[in-house]
Amino acid sequence: MTGTLSIKEASLYYGKHIVSEALTLEFNKPEIVSIIGPNGSGKSTLLKALGRLLKPAAGTVYLNGRDMQAMSSAETARQLSVLPQATQAPGDMTVRDLACCGRLPYQTMFSQLGESDRQAIDMALESTGLVDMQKRSLSSLSGGECQRAWLAMALAQKPQILLLDEPTTYLDIHYQLELMELVNRLHRRFAITVIMVLHDLNHAARFSHRLIAVKKGQIMADGSVQQVFVKSTLEKLYDVKVTVMEMGSEGKHYLACFPYCSMETD
Numbered sequence: 001m002t003g004t005l006s007i008k009e010a011s012l013y014y015g016k017h018i019v020s021e022a023l024t025l026e027f028n029k030p031e032i033v034s035i036i037g038p039n040g041s042g043k044s045t046l047l048k049a050l051g052r053l054l055k056p057a058a059g060t061v062y063l064n065g066r067d068m069q070a071m072s073s074a075e076t077a078r079q080l081s082v083l084p085q086a087t088q089a090p091g092d093m094t095v096r097d098l099a100c101c102g103r104l105p106y107q108t109m110f111s112q113l114g115e116s117d118r119q120a121i122d123m124a125l126e127s128t129g130l131v132d133m134q135k136r137s138l139s140s141l142s143g144g145e146c147q148r149a150w151l152a153m154a155l156a157q158k159p160q161i162l163l164l165d166e167p168t169t170y171l172d173i174h175y176q177l178e179l180m181e182l183v184n185r186l187h188r189r190f191a192i193t194v195i196m197v198l199h200d201l202n203h204a205a206r207f208s209h210r211l212i213a214v215k216k217g218q219i220m221a222d223g224s225v226q227q228v229f230v231k232s233t234l235e236k237l238y239d240v241k242v243t244v245m246e247m248g249s250e251g252k253h254y255l256a257c258f259p260y261c262s263m264e265t266d
């Protein structure tokens with residue numbers, strides 16, 4: 001079943017600090033959506049509100065048609081997984097232990113993992129390519145393997161919607177691509193809606209169906225990659241001069257953006 005998520009007329013504050021007002025967005029089909037925009041523009045704050053990590057000061061977030069604030073955290077977590085930025089777990093925890101944590105929303109206080117939990121954990125480890133590493137401690141993994149372990153935990157929750165905040169930060173280009181390809185495969189295999197904050201514009205253009213551009217807490221553009229990934233929008237979004245190119249390799253075409261100077265040095 002496709003999960004739906006929407007945020008309606010939401011105001012997002014930290015105490016008195018206003019990040020966004022009157023934010024409205026809908027996610028109602030299984031697609032990969034990237035949120036792009038400059039530092040401090042409110043991307044992570046939006047993702048936190050969508051993931052029930054930040055309560056809107058006004059407005060409502062609906063998950064599968066229900067007001068998320070009226071749902072328990074376990075109920076939310078059975079439909080939606082969130083991987084925040086810079087996640088950390090005890091280093092002596094194994095990969096499988098971490099994947100098991102994804103089943104917590106399905107547990108009662110004294111219950112133990114059952115057959116359906118084990119199946120979900122095995123499926124999560126298999127689809128992230130971690131079966132052979134499941135007994136390894138997290139501290140022994142590379143950055144890319146560790147990100148995959150977190151994804152396995154998120155997948156074990158069996159979410160319809162997956163929220164990722166800068167999942168490729170600190171990864172080299174090999175692991176960045178590996179992770180993006182994995183996210184793409186998971187989206188296709190399980191029809192999961194993926195909403196992620198990405199700083200790498202070329203990954204955003206390549207792996208997303210839809211781009212949401214956020215500036216100063218507001219939605220500056222929202223549409224397909226072809227609509228949003230254009231010179232005028234990217235220049236206005238980041239206050240830089242860019243050239244957007246279409247490049248081909250091995251019969252495939254990719255859009256790429258090359259920022260060549262800031263507006264100040266123009």
Ligand SMILES: Nc1ncnc2c1ncn2[C@@H]1O[C@H](COP(=O)(O)OP(=O)(O)OP(=O)(O)O)[C@@H](O)[C@H]1O
Binds near residue numbers: 017019037041042044
């Ligand atoms: N916990 C917090 N308490 C107070 N202000 C915060 C908090 N987290 C973020 N902010 C502020 O809210 C604004 C939006 O921050 P947010 O992290 O959403 O931006 P972002 O677009 O994700 O930035 P970046 O690309 O640098 O990660 C910024 O001005 C930031 O300083």
